[in-house]
Amino acid sequence: MAREERQLPDGSLDHPNLPIKPPFVFLIAMVVGAIGHWLVPRTIRPEGMAWIGQGVLLAALLGIAWLVWTFRRHRTAVEPWKATKVIIDHGLYARSRNPIYLGFALAQIGVALWANQLAILIMVLPAVVFTDRVIIRREEAYLTKKFGAPYEAYCTKVRRWL
Numbered sequence: 001m002a003r004e005e006r007q008l009p010d011g012s013l014d015h016p017n018l019p020i021k022p023p024f025v026f027l028i029a030m031v032v033g034a035i036g037h038w039l040v041p042r043t044i045r046p047e048g049m050a051w052i053g054q055g056v057l058l059a060a061l062l063g064i065a066w067l068v069w070t071f072r073r074h075r076t077a078v079e080p081w082k083a084t085k086v087i088i089d090h091g092l093y094a095r096s097r098n099p100i101y102l103g104f105a106l107a108q109i110g111v112a113l114w115a116n117q118l119a120i121l122i123m124v125l126p127a128v129v130f131t132d133r134v135i136i137r138r139e140e141a142y143l144t145k146k147f148g149a150p151y152e153a154y155c156t157k158v159r160r161w162l
Contacts, residue, residue, distance in 0.1 A: 006083055008145055014083040016142035021081055022135050026104040029120075029127035030111055036119030043116045053114025060107035067092060067100050080139050087147055089154050097140075097158050101131050136160065 006014040045052060070093075071078035076085040078100070092099040105128050112121035143151045 010145065012142075012145060014146070015081055016138040018081045018135055018138055020135075021079070022101065022131060023104065025131055025135065026108050026127050029123040030108055033112065033117060033120030033123035034115075036123070037115075037117040040119065042118035044118045044121055045113055045116055050114050050116070053110045053112065053116075055110070056113055057107055057110025060103045060110055063092070064100055064103040064107070067103065080135070084143065084146065087143070087151055087154055089158070094158060096162055097155065097160050098131075098136060101128075101136070102161065104131075132160070 008014055068078050070088060070091060074086050074088055076088070077083060096102060105124050108124045108127065109121060112118070112124070140155070
């Protein structure tokens, strides 16, 4: 039996209808970067400094975990391909509308530094651009339809990235 999807008053689906789940954008970018490194190996940090990448990755993962906890506390889906119940506008969301995506980018930078692979680091840029142009734009259109003026006011106060 097919699950019936919830709709907004205008008849559109109660989710942003994303073409890909955002974590996969960054995972694919890392895989492409690893393949690029295999083809053209270039390093980015001094030997014996893997701890730098490990620290960056750990900071990113802790930040993402804290943001997931924030969503759970507000009883709304952290997964952007599901319906959103509330606008979270405090904590890191008072500084950036997309701190989880910043965390994904930071995690990829940490992996690149830890693995010492320039190609993985370079692939952060296409992942961020795709996320900005495709994922976030769809999310913002959905949130504007769903929440209207309160979401628009939030957007005027808080930057998309930093």
